Amino acid sequence: DGGITQSPKYLFRKEGQNVTLSCEQNLNHDAMYWYRQDPGQGLRLIYYSQIVNDFQKGDIAEGYSVSREKKESFPLTVTSAQKNPTAFYLCASSTPGLLLNEQFFGPGTRLTVL
Amino acid sequence: GENVEQHPSTLSVQEGDSAVIKCTYSDSASNYFPWYKQELGKGPQLIIDIRSNVGEKKDQRIAVTLNKTAKHFSLHITETQPEDSAVYFCAPSNAGNMLTFGGGTRLMVKP
Numbered sequence: 001d002g003g004i005t006q007s008p009k010y011l012f013r014k015e016g017q018n019v020t021l022s023c024e025q026n027l028n029h030d031a032m033y034w035y036r037q038d039p040g041q042g043l044r045l046i047y048y049s050q051i052v053n054d055f056q057k058g059d060i061a062e063g064y065s066v067s068r069e070k071k072e073s074f075p076l077t078v079t080s081a082q083k084n085p086t087a088f089y090l091c092a093s094s095t096p097g098l099l100l101n102e103q104f105f106g107p108g109t110r111l112t113v114l
Numbered sequence: 115g116e117n118v119e120q121h122p123s124t125l126s127v128q129e130g131d132s133a134v135i136k137c138t139y140s141d142s143a144s145n146y147f148p149w150y151k152q153e154l155g156k157g158p159q160l161i162i163d164i165r166s167n168v169g170e171k172k173d174q175r176i177a178v179t180l181n182k183t184a185k186h187f188s189l190h191i192t193e194t195q196p197e198d199s200a201v202y203f204c205a206p207s208n209a210g211n212m213l214t215f216g217g218g219t220r221l222m223v224k225p
Contacts, residue, residue, distance in 0.1 A: 004157075035215075042118075042203055042215035043158070059115075090157050102148065103213060105157030 003027065004106035006091050011111045013078075013085075021076045021109045023091035031096045032074035033103065036060060037088040046089075049074055050096055078111065086113045116141040120204055120216035127194050128224050135219045137204030138186040144206040147180055147187045148213070152201045161202075162189070194223045 004025045013019045025032065031050050035043040045058030049068040063082025068074055074093075078085045088110050092103040117140040127133050137147075145166040150158035164171045164178045164187065171178050175194075180187040187206070191198055201220050205213035 040218070042217045043205075044215075045212070048212070092157075102160045102163065105159065108155070108157050 004091060004093055004104055006089075006106035006109050008109060009107065011109055012114055013111065014114055016080045018077055018079050019111065021078065021089055021091075021111070023074045023076065023106060024072055025074075025091075025093045025104075025106075026072060027093055027095075027104060028071070029093035029095050029104070030071070031094045032068070033092040033094075034058075034064070034066065034074070034076045035090045035092065037090060037108075043090060046076065085111055087111060116144065116206060116208070116214040118204065118206060118214050118216040120202075120219050122219060123217065124220045124222070126222045126224065129194060129196060131194055133189075133191045133194055133198070133221055133223075135189045135202055135204075135221070136186055137188065137206070137216050139204075139206040139214075140185065141206070141208050142182075142185065143208040144185075146207040147178065148205050148207075149176075149178060149189045150203045150205060150215075152203065152218075154200075158203060191221075194221075196223050196225050199223045 007022045033048040034046040037043050044060050047066040049055035065077045090108045091106040094103045119138050148163035151161045152158040162178050175192050177190040201218045203218050204216045207213045
């Protein structure tokens with residue numbers, strides 16, 4: 001089955017700790033994205049990567065970091081500098097091209113800071 | 115940047131009725147207009163999309179209409195069923211596969 005997997009589904013961390021969220025896709029997509037979703041709100045873009053070893057900041061990148069060492073993987077690190085990290089985090093991927101295409105989403109990781 | 119608004123924010127309909135959700139956007143260069151459905155605790159899933167050279171697209175019970183002059187597009191669901199209950203997002207885009215999501219509409223279909 002092709003798709004996007006995110007792990008873990010639920011994550012708890014103490015204040016001041018860094019935590020890394022996993023995102024893996026086997027769709028052979030070049031582009032990958034990280035979004036944050038707060039209760040009752042839409043999705044906001046944190047970081048995106050159009051190709052391996054390259055990524056760009058989205059609208060709310062402060063306090064987050066990413067890497068893109070492999071086409072299949074795009075991990076997100078939530079650092080202690082993120083003031084309000086409790087949220088639902090969604091990873092997506094797509095095939096970039098001249099025609100805009102569907103973004104495929106993973107099941108999400110719910111992060112709670114204790 | 116793109117400013118996207120959805121209305122209404124919540125919508126309650128009786129099973130079998132129709133539902134319409136409207137999305138307005140600000141960037142006249144937008145040329146791709148998708149609608150996503152998000153069920154509780156899951157990631158969004160594309161249900162229908164339309165490109166700027168088309169005014170309307172239909173797929174069984176769902177349809178999307180586009181008015182580029184007025185900069186809005188709408189999702190139409192006919193013969194609603196309880197499984198249509200979810201949060202729906204519009205996400206217009208103008209380039210580079212970058213989507214700007216609206217705030218979402220919670221649709222509740224009462225049996």
